Amino acid sequence: MRIAVSVWEGRVSPVFDSSRRMLVVDIVDGRAGDRREVELPADSPAERVSHLRGLNVSTLLCGAISRPLAEWLQAAGVEVHPFVAGSVEEVLSGYLSGQLNRADFRMPGCCGRRRRHCGGRGRQGEGR
Amino acid sequence: MPRRTRPPAPVAPNVTGTILESISDGVFTVDHDWRITSFNRAAEDITGIARAEAVGRRCSEVFRASMCETDCALRQTMKSGVPVVNRAAFIITAEGRRVPISVSTALLRNAAGAVIGGVETFRDLSVVEELRKELLARFEMGDMVSRSPLMRRLFDILPQVAVSDSTVLIQGETGVGKELLARALHALSSRREKPFLAVNCAALPDTLLESELFGYRAGAFTGAIRDKPGRFALAEGGTLFLDEIGDISPALQVRLLRVLQERTYEPLGGTESVRADVRIVAATHRDLAARVAEGAFRQDLFYRINVIHLALPPLRQRKEDVPLLIERFIARFNRLQDRRVPGVNPEALALLMSHDFPGNVRELENIIERAFVLCGNDAIEPAHLPPELVARLPQRSRLNRIAAAAQTVEAQAILDALKRHQFNRLAAARDLGIHKSTLFRKINSLGLDLPPQDGRSSKA
Numbered sequence: 001m002r003i004a005v006s007v008w009e010g011r012v013s014p015v016f017d018s019s020r021r022m023l024v025v026d027i028v029d030g031r032a033g034d035r036r037e038v039e040l041p042a043d044s045p046a047e048r049v050s051h052l053r054g055l056n057v058s059t060l061l062c063g064a065i066s067r068p069l070a071e072w073l074q075a076a077g078v079e080v081h082p083f084v085a086g087s088v089e090e091v092l093s094g095y096l097s098g099q100l101n102r103a104d105f106r107m108p109g110c111c112g113r114r115r116r117h118c119g120g121r122g123r124q125g126e127g128r
Numbered sequence: 129m130p131r132r133t134r135p136p137a138p139v140a141p142n143v144t145g146t147i148l149e150s151i152s153d154g155v156f157t158v159d160h161d162w163r164i165t166s167f168n169r170a171a172e173d174i175t176g177i178a179r180a181e182a183v184g185r186r187c188s189e190v191f192r193a194s195m196c197e198t199d200c201a202l203r204q205t206m207k208s209g210v211p212v213v214n215r216a217a218f219i220i221t222a223e224g225r226r227v228p229i230s231v232s233t234a235l236l237r238n239a240a241g242a243v244i245g246g247v248e249t250f251r252d253l254s255v256v257e258e259l260r261k262e263l264l265a266r267f268e269m270g271d272m273v274s275r276s277p278l279m280r281r282l283f284d285i286l287p288q289v290a291v292s293d294s295t296v297l298i299q300g301e302t303g304v305g306k307e308l309l310a311r312a313l314h315a316l317s318s319r320r321e322k323p324f325l326a327v328n329c330a331a332l333p334d335t336l337l338e339s340e341l342f343g344y345r346a347g348a349f350t351g352a353i354r355d356k357p358g359r360f361a362l363a364e365g366g367t368l369f370l371d372e373i374g375d376i377s378p379a380l381q382v383r384l385l386r387v388l389q390e391r392t393y394e395p396l397g398g399t400e401s402v403r404a405d406v407r408i409v410a411a412t413h414r415d416l417a418a419r420v421a422e423g424a425f426r427q428d429l430f431y432r433i434n435v436i437h438l439a440l441p442p443l444r445q446r447k448e449d450v451p452l453l454i455e456r457f458i459a460r461f462n463r464l465q466d467r468r469v470p471g472v473n474p475e476a477l478a479l480l481m482s483h484d485f486p487g488n489v490r491e492l493e494n495i496i497e498r499a500f501v502l503c504g505n506d507a508i509e510p511a512h513l514p515p516e517l518v519a520r521l522p523q524r525s526r527l528n529r530i531a532a533a534a535q536t537v538e539a540q541a542i543l544d545a546l547k548r549h550q551f552n553r554l555a556a557a558r559d560l561g562i563h564k565s566t567l568f569r570k571i572n573s574l575g576l577d578l579p580p581q582d583g584r585s586s587k588a
Contacts (some may be wrong), residue, residue: 012194014188015220049291050318063190068222076291085189108190109177109222
């Protein structure tokens with residue numbers, strides 16, 4: 001199984017739609033094996049999707065991602081874990097130990113297992 | 129007068145806070161480690177993130193703008209000291225929505241004038257963006273362009289259909305752009321580096337089509353002196369577009385079914401099966417389900433092909449696209465022929481808008497190409513349109529343009545109603561919701577040329 005983490009300055013890249021690099025890691029027996037960093041094609045979503053497919057990536061760990069792109073990737077058979085934050089190494093080991101749902105791996109404003117927006121303040125919030 | 133040398137006016141901190149809270153622009157500040165130190169109410173509203181969650185986190189993980197990684201405005205300002213004003217970008221909300229914004233940045237200084245971080249203000253441009261889209265109100269996919277909601281629905285699902293690799297059946301009348309749609313599917317799919325081949329199944333006799341599709345081995349028949357690869361082999365790894373699939377013979381249907389089911393085939397005269405990694409996009413202008421019911425098309429093949437069904441609406445169901453397409457064709461012919469035709473005049477446009485286009489987009493394209501031959505560098509007028517369209521134009525309508533256009537549409541409606549009722553005037557008048565004498569008056573005043581047949585005595 002092969003996973004990819006979008007990276008920027010050693011952390012998960014904040015926006016997958018415009019991120020430029022990702023780390024591709026082979027997972028063997030639940031452990032990280034071979035890894036390499038690859039460039040992502042510039043902004044065309046179609047190229048991003050086919051690039052991931054071409055690399056046989058089955059799971060993507062990334063930061064913020066627009067919904068159409070996430071759905072497109074899922075339709076192409078790539079499992080997407082969106083809105084992940086943190087250093088790449090910590091996120092990777094968090095994923096391997098099944099702890100990606102920990103609060104410190106979540107981007108602000110995103111919560112819960114499915115990482116849906118959970119209200120709080122924001123657009124839905126009434127005036128105070 | 130350099131602003132930075134002047135100490136800030138002594139405004140009470142709570143007043144500054146109130147001002148920041150009440151403006152509609154999002155404002156946040158960061159320290160030298162890019163951690164958020166303040167986050168105003170509008171910033172909460174636009175990003176959907178509560179202040180308590182934002183403060184102390186890295187700005188890129190809170191703000192999540194397209195520019196964060198490659199072109200951070202705040203980073204530039206912190207480095208150069210020069211403010212950035214109104215740079216366009218988008219941010220991604222927790223719901224995965226892209227929100228267009230404009231960003232301005234400046235250095236943040238304390239009372240002593242020392243730089244303590246940066247400040248970024250941003251404005252939600254969603255409304256502006258919506259208005260801009262509304263104005264353009266068109267969307268494109270590959271070489272196709274439309275502003276019709278029918279096409280929009282189709283374009284919306286196309287990217288997901290493209291990556292799925294399933295067989296697709298495109299149904300649509302002749303000239304609606306079935307091949308363009310197939311090409312768009314190919315271009316959006318992971319196969320786009322590989323070939324796209326189109327075969328018109330109705331254009332070749334059966335035996336020829338078979339060798340065309342599957343190829344043959346040397347010695348398969350007289351004259352087959354060497355192997356010839358078929359379209360399936362040539363399209364290996366890519367997409368094969370089979371146009372007019374509804375017209376193939378029962379024997380070929382069986383062979384095609386086998387390729388679709390088992391992904392293998394045998395070239396003519398060959399003994400070994402060949403694997404085929406080809407995505408099939410089939411198209412037909414016929415109602416394939418009806419052909420199945422008639423027994424002319426195999427049901428099992430129909431279900432194999434009809435995995436994803438895309439129906440392309442005819443041009444008459446999306447008349448709003450006619451002006452858009454005209455504009456496109458004129459721009460293209462101007463470019464190809466190095467001409468400067470400005471457009472179509474209102475009377476010609478009215479004629480085109482009232483035409484039914486049985487030949488669909490291709491017919492419109494041909495009409496414009498024909499007009500280009502005749503119009504020089506002037507706007508296209510009714511005289512440059514084919515006679516069958518112009519025959520509908522009232523002869524003496526040169527009063528003024530809008531009246532002429534209205535007359536043209538009126539004449540067209542009357543002619544259409546008459547045709548529908550085999551030129552029975554009374555029935556046509558009833559259909560149009562006018563009195564029969566009004567109809568007669570209009571026929572005379574518009575100078576409509578009607579056939580002698582009047583629909584009352586139809587002796588077949």
